[in-house]
Amino acid sequence: MRRLTSFFEDAPFRLYLGLFLVVVFVIVGGILPWLAPTDPLEWYQSPRNQAPSWAHVLGTTSLGQDVFWLLTWALRNSLMLGLVVAFFSTLIGVFLGLAAGYAGGLLDRVLSFFMDALLCIPTLPILILMAALFGGQLALPAICVLLILFNWPYPARQVRAVALTMREREFVNVAWFSGESRVRILTRHIFPYIAGWSAANFINTVLVGIATESALAVIGLSSAQQATLGTMIYWAIQYQALLAQRYVWIGAPVVSIVLMFIGLFLVSSGLSMRSAERRMSV
Amino acid sequence: MRLLRYIAGRLVVYFLVVVFGLTVLFFVPRLGPTDPVEAMLAKVASQGAYMDAAQVDALRQSLADTFGLGGSLIDQYGAFIKRILLTGDFGPSLSMYPTPVMELIRNALPWTFGLLLSSTLIAWVLGNFVGLLSGWKPNSASSRTMEGIAICLYPIPYYILALVLSILFSYVWKIFPLTTTIRGAPWSLELVQSVLWNSFLPGISIVIVVFGWWVISVKAQTTALKEEEFVRYARLKGLSDTRILGRYVLPNAILPQITFLALQIGLMFNGSLITEILFDYPGLGLLIYSAVLQGDFNLLMGTISLSIIAVATATMVIDLIYPLIDPRIRHR
Numbered sequence: 051m052r053r054l055t056s057f058f059e060d061a062p063f064r065l066y067l068g069l070f071l072v073v074v075f076v077i078v079g080g081i082l083p084w085l086a087p088t089d090p091l092e093w094y095q096s097p098r099n100q101a102p103s104w105a106h107v108l109g110t111t112s113l114g115q116d117v118f119w120l121l122t123w124a125l126r127n128s129l130m131l132g133l134v135v136a137f138f139s140t141l142i143g144v145f146l147g148l149a150a151g152y153a154g155g156l157l158d159r160v161l162s163f164f165m166d167a168l169l170c171i172p173t174l175p176i177l178i179l180m181a182a183l184f185g186g187q188l189a190l191p192a193i194c195v196l197l198i199l200f201n202w203p204y205p206a207r208q209v210r211a212v213a214l215t216m217r218e219r220e221f222v223n224v225a226w227f228s229g230e231s232r233v234r235i236l237t238r239h240i241f242p243y244i245a246g247w248s249a250a251n252f253i254n255t256v257l258v259g260i261a262t263e264s265a266l267a268v269i270g271l272s273s274a275q276q277a278t279l280g281t282m283i284y285w286a287i288q289y290q291a292l293l294a295q296r297y298v299w300i301g302a303p304v305v306s307i308v309l310m311f312i313g314l315f316l317v318s319s320g321l322s323m324r325s326a327e328r329r330m331s332v
Numbered sequence: 333m334r335l336l337r338y339i340a341g342r343l344v345v346y347f348l349v350v351v352f353g354l355t356v357l358f359f360v361p362r363l364g365p366t367d368p369v370e371a372m373l374a375k376v377a378s379q380g381a382y383m384d385a386a387q388v389d390a391l392r393q394s395l396a397d398t399f400g401l402g403g404s405l406i407d408q409y410g411a412f413i414k415r416i417l418l419t420g421d422f423g424p425s426l427s428m429y430p431t432p433v434m435e436l437i438r439n440a441l442p443w444t445f446g447l448l449l450s451s452t453l454i455a456w457v458l459g460n461f462v463g464l465l466s467g468w469k470p471n472s473a474s475s476r477t478m479e480g481i482a483i484c485l486y487p488i489p490y491y492i493l494a495l496v497l498s499i500l501f502s503y504v505w506k507i508f509p510l511t512t513t514i515r516g517a518p519w520s521l522e523l524v525q526s527v528l529w530n531s532f533l534p535g536i537s538i539v540i541v542v543f544g545w546w547v548i549s550v551k552a553q554t555t556a557l558k559e560e561e562f563v564r565y566a567r568l569k570g571l572s573d574t575r576i577l578g579r580y581v582l583p584n585a586i587l588p589q590i591t592f593l594a595l596q597i598g599l600m601f602n603g604s605l606i607t608e609i610l611f612d613y614p615g616l617g618l619l620i621y622s623a624v625l626q627g628d629f630n631l632l633m634g635t636i637s638l639s640i641i642a643v644a645t646a647t648m649v650i651d652l653i654y655p656l657i658d659p660r661i662r663h664r
Contacts, residue, residue, distance in 0.1 A: 064483070166345070170644045175620060175636040176360060182624040183361050183630055240462060258599075261489045265606045269621060283495070285608035286634040292503045304495060308488050315487035319548075 062323055068316025075310045080126030090119035091277055100178045102298055109298045112229025113290050121302050123277040125310075128260045131190055131278070135197045135259035142198070143205030148236060150206070155193050162210070163201035173200040174265060181271035189273050193266065197259050200305045205251045216240045246325025248305060253318035257311055263305065338614070339652060345646040351413060353640035356411050357633070422634030427626035433634035436619060441638075444615035447531060448604050451538040452593075458539075459546020460586065464577055466547065467554025467585070479551060486544030490603030494537040494610050501533060508533050511612035534611045538604060546589065553585035590657065594650040598643050605639075 088095045094114035102109045108117035152163040177196055181188040188196075216222055216239075225235050260279070266272040266282025270288075274281050286292075286300035417420055462482075464478035466475030485493075501508045509530055557563060558581070566576045608617030616635055623631035 161343070163348065164352075167349045169598065170349050170640070171353045171356060171649050172598045172601045172639050172643050174605055175639045176356065178620055178624060179357070179632060179636050180360060182627070257487065262602070265489065265491055265602065268495075268606060269609055271624065292499060295503075297499070300495075300499070302434075304492060307492050308496075311487035311489070312484055316483065319483075 062320050064316045065320030067312045067323070068318075068320055071309055071313025072202050072317055075125060075306070075313065076129065076327050078122055079129045082122040083119075083126045084326045086119040086122060087227040090115050091275075099294075099296065101260075108302050109296070111285070111299055112294070112296070113285075114292070117299055117302050120277055120282060121306060124279045124282050124303060125306060127190065127276055127278045128263065128280075129256075131194060131263055132256035132260040134194050134280075135201060136255035138194075138198045138254050139259075140205050140248055143251070144201040144209050144248055146202065147206035147209030147215050148244075149238070151210035152217060152232075152236065152240070158210075161206070165206050165210075168200055169207075171200065173197070173262060174237045176200070177262070177266050178269075178271060181266065187271060188266065190263075190276060190278075193260075193263055193272060200254060201255050201258060204255065205248060208247055208251060212244050212247065213240060216243060246321060250322040250325065252320045253314050253321065257314045257318070260307075263313070279307050338655070342648060342651055346644060349644045349648075350417075350559065350641055353644060354413055354416060354637060355409070357637060357640065358409055416637055422637070423630045425628055425631045426633065427622070427628040433630050436631065437616070437634055437638055440614060440616045440619045441642075442637075443613060444604060444608070444617065447535055447608070447613065448538065448600060448617060450531075451535040452542055452600070455539045455542035456534075456547060459543045460550055460582070461544075463547045463550025464554050464582060464585065467551040468558065468573070468577060468581075470551065470555045475551070478547060482544040482547035482551075484544075485540050486548060488541060490537055490541055490600075491606035491610060493540060494534060494607040497533050498536050498610065530611075531613070534604075534607050534613050537607055538600070541603075542600070545592075549589060550585050550593070554581055557581050557584055587657065590650060590654050594647050594654075597646045597650075601639065601643050 092115070096106060096110045096114050096116050098110060098114045099104050099112050100110040106116050106118065108121065110116055111120070145225055146165075150158045150165075173196070177188065177193065180192070180196065184192075222235060222239055225239055230238075263272055263278060264280030264283070267274070267278055268283050268287075270284050272278065272280055274284060280303075282303040283300060286296075286303075291297070291299040363425065420434060424430045425433050426434055428436065462478055466472075466478045469475055498508075513526075513530070554577075562633050563576060563580055604615070605617030605620065607613070608615045609621045612618065616639065620635045620639075622628070623635060
């Protein structure tokens, strides 16, 4: 508890603002979907093409779906995808980054090569290729796996760099000479340094994950039958929401993406500012 | 001699990266449960094109060639890599038969590179300028506003911004074209105007995001550099602010951006693909998209191999010129 209060005392303003935005979206995407009166994906549950009103806060689509409830489902799926991708990418990245930086030698060379090589491969074309091969659409779990495959090198590189400098620090040597085990040195002495960066990176990966899936979805290559922020935009474009001037339909997912990404970015940059300050003070 | 060794080492890595990328590309279609050739044939058939048995067989053969489906997996793999790296031959396009895939790509590449290069450059100049000024006086109202704006712009994906811009300036306020139509004879003034006019919205959507990043990071750099001894010395020497900023702060603030750029190229490339599709801009992104829609497998493999090679090459070029710009890094 003590740590939590001090965390907020020296946190920069942007961290608060970002956390506020993210919490709002987590509530909208995490809790509200359970309260939806009907399955918002079902067609013709509501009158079609309604403007925003009390009954339908954000209006309805030309398929008779309620835009607000659809948006809550879309947020839930997009957030889930982002979190799963970020969790596994960070886990794999931190583990392999530590292994590379701490072990050095051949293992380090091989792992570093894979990190650099994967970073050079543009993710989206590969996803497009997969989607094209498997019937024009990719299922969300498949997208998750591919995104994890291409996103672990970012945390791994950073962690490796930190681990490299750590290896030379006095206190790590002291720990080593006083007979502590490797595992203990890693978890007790090195990991706390990496935690801040990893948290920032985690948030960043959530952002990249959601952005990439939406990119795929906007051109209709993600699972169009699921509600995600990207597929909402895709269907709005498909049903000519723009020509019909139904801007709320397409605007709702677009504005959500913009606000949520600003929130996530504020949190991640706030976190890395904080861990940079800490590093200076140590 | 050291320089040569550095370049040689980097080239070897580059070569390995390209081979690795193509390896991924080779094995990815084989991961799935379906046979890609049959899937493609089904896709072509579903387009409504009638083909007799002989044509289907010819198509199957051509697809099998593209995949290199003859022989064992190892043989196929060797043949695939050799064909791409040595001859750059992806066979004929299936949807625009018999135009070779390479020719279609050659026509599309200048658009993609032109769009990305010019918008990155514009964003770079603007971002450095604004970032330097706001970093010099970090607490003034205008520099705080600029940073606020930059922070709100940077996290937005390119294609979302592209969508917003096209909603605002093509639907609501109809001043820019919705899709790209290039008019005019080659090398005429009309052509240049038409290209600029049509590239404006896709370009500006990339400029804005990259600009946001540059402002944020140059500002942070400048604020830190301001406290350095050499800057203080320059100020005590009585140099003007412009001279200190231009000669002492700017070179040091720019350098970290270059490594960042190398890491970011892949993401920028991804973003520009979708932006092109949204604006019907005739670059690599649109080519990939039409290949997907028409089930043109040769074109798809060609464009995606080329994307990988292009991004790897750009990253390598930046890595190679970085030590030339940064005097502190001499090839160890």
